Amino acid sequence: MSGMTIKDIARRCKVGVSTVSRAMNNHPDINPETKEMILREIKKANYVPNNSAQNLKRADAKAIAVLVKGIDNTFFSELVSVLEKCAHEKKYTCILQRVDEMEDELDVALQLVREKKLRGIIFLGGSFSHPKEKLAELSVPYVLSTIYVDAEKQGNCASVAVDDEKESCKMTEYLLDLGHRDIAILTARREDESIGKLRLLGYQQALSRHGIPFDESLVCYMDEKTDRYSFRSGYRLTRQLLERGRKFTALYATSDTLAIGACKALTEAGIRVPEDCSVAGFDGMDIGEYYNPGITTIRQPVEKIAEASARLLFDMIKKKNKPGHEIFEGELLVRSSTGEKR
Amino acid sequence: MSGMTIKDIARRCKVGVSTVSRAMNNHPDINPETKEMILREIKKANYVPNNSAQNLKRADAKAIAVLVKGIDNTFFSELVSVLEKCAHEKKYTCILQRVDEMEDELDVALQLVREKKLRGIIFLGGSFSHPKEKLAELSVPYVLSTIYVDAEKQGNCASVAVDDEKESCKMTEYLLDLGHRDIAILTARREDESIGKLRLLGYQQALSRHGIPFDESLVCYMDEKTDRYSFRSGYRLTRQLLERGRKFTALYATSDTLAIGACKALTEAGIRVPEDCSVAGFDGMDIGEYYNPGITTIRQPVEKIAEASARLLFDMIKKKNKPGHEIFEGELLVRSSTGEKR
DNA sequence: AACGTTTTCGGTAACGGTTCCGGAACTGTT
DNA sequence: AACAGTTCCGGAACCGTTACCGAAAACGTT
Known part of the structure; x- marks a missing residue:
């Protein structure tokens, strides 16, 4: 019935x-x-x-949305999974919405809020820079997860992430401590403070601390249109890097997926990892532990990040809390893809 | 405003x-x-x-749900991604719902339909065997994706999948053709026709075709409570298998994730892949191509499966079509994790 | 016994759409 | 000019729920 x-x-x-x-x-x-x-x-x-009747009456659906750019990234699916669980516990419906690389996530969010009357939004991945006026149209609280945001610049939102710049610096210093001087890097080019940009900044910072000049010829940027944080892109970019002929003894790939793609490209080119070239990743995905060689990486506390994101959002929804910003520590996981320079 | x-x-x-x-x-x-x-x-x-008002009046929300057991499996996240896209194209809302391993997916579905008045459901993964009476309570069309279902047994539902038994047989025969006779297998134990069971059946069938007796000591079952199709489980099960002392020259892991975990366990035990032991997977995940060694596997046409699932469901919703069953061909992908017996 | 207070409950007006029904305005036909 | 038919539109009922308001019942107080 x-x-x-x-x-x-x-x-x-x-x-x-x-x-x-x-x-x-x-x-x-x-x-x-x-x-x-x-x-x-x-x-x-x-x-x-009947949920619809409740929502109609309440003028406010007991729901949140998770907007994610590039759901194909494994790192996100774990985040999403935990997020969904958190929402479920609070009896909230969780609407998952993919956002195409070319779409404007804020437009999607705006539409969604008006249409579904939901109470909050979690943005996952991608960059996030929007004019203040447009941002003001978004009438519900939102949290930027895994997107670093300058607290000054973006006013009224919460955020949770690791300090990508600092962690990236940590990783680069680790490579430097191993004796590497020519460290190539695979990263995303973005004007604003996207993750890619931040990780590059951390890399540069470590370099300058050690008095090593930054060399553009060691940097390989992802193509905004075709590349994403995928194995394939890691492979492609590394081959591209190799073709330049610029020597390097370490490759910092800024994500585990990229790192794995890189390993394959290097191995195919007859370059042994880590004997001839160290490879480092970022994120701390499971596969990094099982890959051969194990990928040295910065582990992001995914579960904590997801839980904090949900907590922050619900706090804002319920208690009208002022938006908080949580930064988690990453953990340097040394495995076998990196070794001393020889 | x-x-x-x-x-x-x-x-x-x-x-x-x-x-x-x-x-x-x-x-x-x-x-x-x-x-x-x-x-x-x-x-x-x-x-x-206002979506809620529309749904209330329509007595029928323009929405479907995707229920997935174990969203942490990478194989599913690609499926979900495509599914979400298909729904979006049809202006449908797509509600993603994780189902815990211990929960009854049909209960969740029933609850969801009553509460949200949605029009259809796609079940992903897990097994699916429910008493007919209870199944009859589900008043909306649904499709079983990636779950093989005996058309006779389950009456009123559509399904799409590869023929797990046949593909599994194909893989086993490939290993046999390489000269292997002692082929261990990692799989899920389920009474009903779950994927694990089917893949085991295919394995047995290939064996019997070649006149090789089935040997239980070569089978290692997943623990229903703790294991899933994860790297960790593959690793754990393989170590367990190794402890038995039963010799084998090939290991069929029935999923790429399990296969990768297995490779690590074998390598750690000083067993080289594929020189000392061949390893085969199933699914055709991206990582298999980039893993070292590349994982020999059966590629499932994920995109096709997802699109067919969505198509079948919408057909049933709109045109009240009789439920169809689509079986896709898998593709044997030979890579470097398998080799001739020596 | 008369009164105020508290507890518990039912009736009903919204919420924001969709759809049915009837009517006005226009068209064409005789 | 009278009429039927068509086109287009507005009014209002309704979907299932919540929340407000007022009333009945139970209780305590003097």
């Missing part, structure tokens, strides 16, 4: 509809006994309130 | 609300000119109809 409504329950229990409503939403003004009775009957009749 | 309703638009246009509604849902009974005018005004005012 699918066409069951609150009225049917009311009739069965011989009470008014409002009493049934009160029983379900544990309102105070109800006799515990009638409440028990109604709840029993509801369970027996297998009745579930 | 978020609190915009159809009435506001009607007022602005100096028409009735029903006319606005007609303009939006391209009904016939409307003057093209007024329709244009209203549509222009809607765009100008940035108005988006």
Whole structure:
């Protein structure tokens, strides 16, 4: 029986509809006994309130959306999974929305909020820089997850991520400590503070600390149109790098996927990892542990990041908290893809 | 301005609300000119109809759900991604719902349908065997994707998958052709026709065709509670297998993730892949191509499977088509993790 | 017993759309 | 000019729920 409504329950229990409503939403003004009775009957009749009607009345759907750019990235799917779980625990519906690389995530968000009346949004991945006026149109709280954001610049949003610049610097220094001087890097080119840009900044910072001049010929940028953080791109970029002829003894790939693609390209070119060239990644995906060789990387605490994102968002929704910014520590995981320079 | 309703638009246009509604849902009974005018005004005012109100009235939400067991599996995230895209194209909302390993996916589906009034469901992964009476409660069409289903047994549903048994047989025969006789297998134990069971059946079939007796001591079953198709499980199971002392020259891991975990366990134990032991996977995930060694596998046409799933579902929703069953061919991808027995 | 207070409940108006129904305005026919 | 037929539109009922308001019932107080 699918066409069951609150009225049917009311009739069965011989009470008014409002009493049934009160029983379900544990309102105070109800006799515990009638409440028990109604709840029993509801369970027996297998009745579930119509979500659309609730949302309509509430003027506010008990839902959040997760917008993700490039869902094919494995790193995100774990994040999404945890996020969905968190929402579920709070009895929220979680709407997952892919955003094409070329689409404007803010437009998608705006549309979604108006259409579905949801209460909050979590943006995952990509860069995020939008004019303040347009941002102001977004009437619900949102958190930028895995997207670093200058607290000054973007006013009214929460964020959670690792400090990509710092962690990237940490990784580069580790490579430098191994004796490497010619360290190539695979990264994304973006004007604004995208992850790629930040990781490049950290790399440069480590270099300058050690008095090593930054050399553009060691940098290989992803093509914004065709590349993403995929094995394939790592492979492609590394081959491209190799063709330049510029020597390097370490390759910092700025993601585990890129690193794995890089390893394949290097191996094929007869360059042994790590004997001839060290390779480092970023993210700390499972595969890095099982790859051969194991990928040295910076582990991002995915679960913590996801939980914090959800927590921050729900705090803003409920308690109208001021948006917080949480930065987690990454962890340098040394495995066998890196070694001393020889 | 978020609190915009159809009435506001009607007022602005100096028409009735029903006319606005007609303009939006391209009904016939409307003057093209007024329709244009209203549509222009809607765009100008940035108005988006309230989804909940529409759904409430329609008694039927323009939405489908994708239920997936174990979203952490990379193989599924690509499927989900395509599925979401297909739904989006049809202007459908796609609700992604994780189902815990211990939860009953049918219960979740039933709840979801009642609550959200959605029009169809796609089940992904896991096994699927439910009593007919309970299945009958599910009032919307659904398709079982990546779950083989005996057309006789499950009546009223569509399905799309590769023929796991046949493909598995194909892989086993390939290993046999390489000269292997002692072929270990990692698989899931399930009473009903789950993927694990089917792949084991295919393995047995190939064996018997070649007159080789089936040997239980070469089979290593996943633990239903702790294992899933993950690197870790592949690693764990292989170590377990190794401890038995039963010799084998090939290991068929029934998934690429398991295969990669297996490679690591073997390598650590001083067993070279493929020189001392061949390893084969299943699924055709990207990582298999980039892993070292490249994983020999059966490639499932993920995109086709996803598209067919969506197509079948929408056909059933719209045209009340009788449920179809599509079986795709897998493709044997020979890479370097397998070699002749020596 | 009369009164205020509290507890518990039912009736009903929204929420924002869609759709049915009837009517006005226009067209063409006799 | 009278009429039927067509085109286009507005009014209003309705979808299932929540929340407000007022009332009945139960209780305590004097």
